Amino acid sequence: MRKFQPKLVRLKEQNARLVAESERTRSPINKGMPTRTTITTTTQCNLACEMCKYHGQEKVESERLPFDKFKDVAEQLFPAAEEFHPTVKGEPLMTPYFEGMLEVMERFGVRLNLTTNGTLLTEEKTSGLIHLLRDVKFSFDGASKRTFEAIRNGARFEQVKENIRAATRVRDEYVAKYQQEDGFRRPTVTIQAVLMTTNIHELPDMVRLGKELGVDRVKGFNLMVLDPEFIKYSLLFDQERANIFITQAVSMARRFGLQTKYQEPFDLKRDVFRYEESGEKRRNCEFLWRQINIEPNGDVTPCCHVDAPVMGNIYREDLRTIWNNEMYQDMRASLDTTGLWECCKTCAMLDMRVLDAKAFIFVPLNIVERKEGGR
Numbered sequence: 001m002r003k004f005q006p007k008l009v010r011l012k013e014q015n016a017r018l019v020a021e022s023e024r025t026r027s028p029i030n031k032g033m034p035t036r037t038t039i040t041t042t043t044q045c046n047l048a049c050e051m052c053k054y055h056g057q058e059k060v061e062s063e064r065l066p067f068d069k070f071k072d073v074a075e076q077l078f079p080a081a082e083e084f085h086p087t088v089k090g091e092p093l094m095t096p097y098f099e100g101m102l103e104v105m106e107r108f109g110v111r112l113n114l115t116t117n118g119t120l121l122t123e124e125k126t127s128g129l130i131h132l133l134r135d136v137k138f139s140f141d142g143a144s145k146r147t148f149e150a151i152r153n154g155a156r157f158e159q160v161k162e163n164i165r166a167a168t169r170v171r172d173e174y175v176a177k178y179q180q181e182d183g184f185r186r187p188t189v190t191i192q193a194v195l196m197t198t199n200i201h202e203l204p205d206m207v208r209l210g211k212e213l214g215v216d217r218v219k220g221f222n223l224m225v226l227d228p229e230f231i232k233y234s235l236l237f238d239q240e241r242a243n244i245f246i247t248q249a250v251s252m253a254r255r256f257g258l259q260t261k262y263q264e265p266f267d268l269k270r271d272v273f274r275y276e277e278s279g280e281k282r283r284n285c286e287f288l289w290r291q292i293n294i295e296p297n298g299d300v301t302p303c304c305h306v307d308a309p310v311m312g313n314i315y316r317e318d319l320r321t322i323w324n325n326e327m328y329q330d331m332r333a334s335l336d337t338t339g340l341w342e343c344c345k346t347c348a349m350l351d352m353r354v355l356d357a358k359a360f361i362f363v364p365l366n367i368v369e370r371k372e373g374g375r
């Protein structure tokens with residue numbers, strides 16, 4: 001088991017306390033630095049999933065963060081950070097400097113939070129990162145070969161299943177070897193699905209499969225409609241059917257002792273197409289005080305919301321300055337008020353509830369109304 005330098009561990013603990021205090025007191029100025037960093041190191045991908053806006057992107061240089069810039073960002077953020085989440089807008093294992101990235105993480109004692117399509121995460125690769133791993137999320141959108149491969153274009157069901165099985169095997173060996181050591185933390189394996197009209201009926205079977213493969217956690221979240229073509233996949237128009245399978249999946253996971261993080265079933269009494277967020281209340285955003293998101297062109301955003309504002313750019317300013325600039329302060333100060341920022345008004349990440357269709361639909365609303373009318 002890799003033990004990080006005590007000095008680094010203390011620094012991270014101290015930073016986490018400052019962040020927690022700033023968040024608790026709703027201080028617009030954050031006394032700590034982000035505890036978790038997401039960096040889109042590449043937008044390249046080897047698949048072309050049906051519902052993904054990022055697939056099929058040309059492999060152009062501008063959509064990769066150069067390794068030197070990654071190291072520069074790491075120097076600024078990693079001493080205080082606990083966790084790093086590589087690209088959520090492409091396939092992280094296609095980052096050309098993936099191994100170099102692991103070395104930098106190790107130097108700064110940062111743990112890995114990985115979301116992957118699982119095609120390239122072989123047993124050997126998992127063995128090489130298990131000592132840094134906090135959680136690996138395998139994106140897994142069907143319990144049958146047919147559904148899975150129809151959604152995850154280019155992936156092979158058996159191969160991804162084998163890589164998940166390998167990951168849980170490597171995890172088990174690691175746990176057996178080190179669990180008695182001081183400071184041990186169990187690395188976890190998760191399968192996560194985008195919940196859609198085309199796969200919702202297989203959700204309970206996905207939980208069953210997760211149990212069979214030995215995962216720790218099953219997760220699922222509503223589809224973001226990023227293209228008019230995606231409307232047909234959205235469960236916003238098929239809420240009753242969705243609720244049946246979400247409820248079954250949750251109770252099955254409980255029986256199996258698996259952790260779950262599924263969106264709440266739809267509240268059928270609420271018209272999500274007419275919902276308006278209003279009033280002052282305490283809102284829980286996991287990002288504004290705790291996390292930061294960096295794009296390959298250097299833009300810094302508070303989170304991965306499609307409409308998140310650009311707070312600054314790492315090619316022009318240092319991250320300490322951006323982290324507490326006027327925009328950040330204003331966004332934090334307004335979170336609990338009626339004047340919260342547009343993207344926060346509908347944000348589905350505030351909790352796992354589906355309150356407002358605008359949190360999931362990012363295409364012209366006249367198209368959606370036609371669909372709604374036809375329901």
Ligand SMILES: C[S@@+](CC[C@H](N)C(=O)[O-])C[C@H]1O[C@@H](n2cnc3c(N)ncnc32)[C@H](O)[C@@H]1O
Binds near residue numbers: 052089090092116221
């Ligand atoms: C964009 S992918 C990037 C990481 C990696 N390529 C993967 O597939 O896991 C991150 C997650 O977003 C999910 N996703 C893709 N398109 C989505 C959409 N339209 N709405 C919600 N989630 C989506 C993917 O299934 C995956 O779990």
Ligand code: SF4
Binds near residue numbers: 046047049053091139
């Ligand atoms: S593997 Fe991930 S990034 Fe690639 S197309 Fe699928 S969801 Fe998008």
Ligand code: SF4
Binds near residue numbers: 302304348350
């Ligand atoms: S859009 Fe959502 S996740 Fe992003 S800062 Fe606002 S509330 Fe937080």
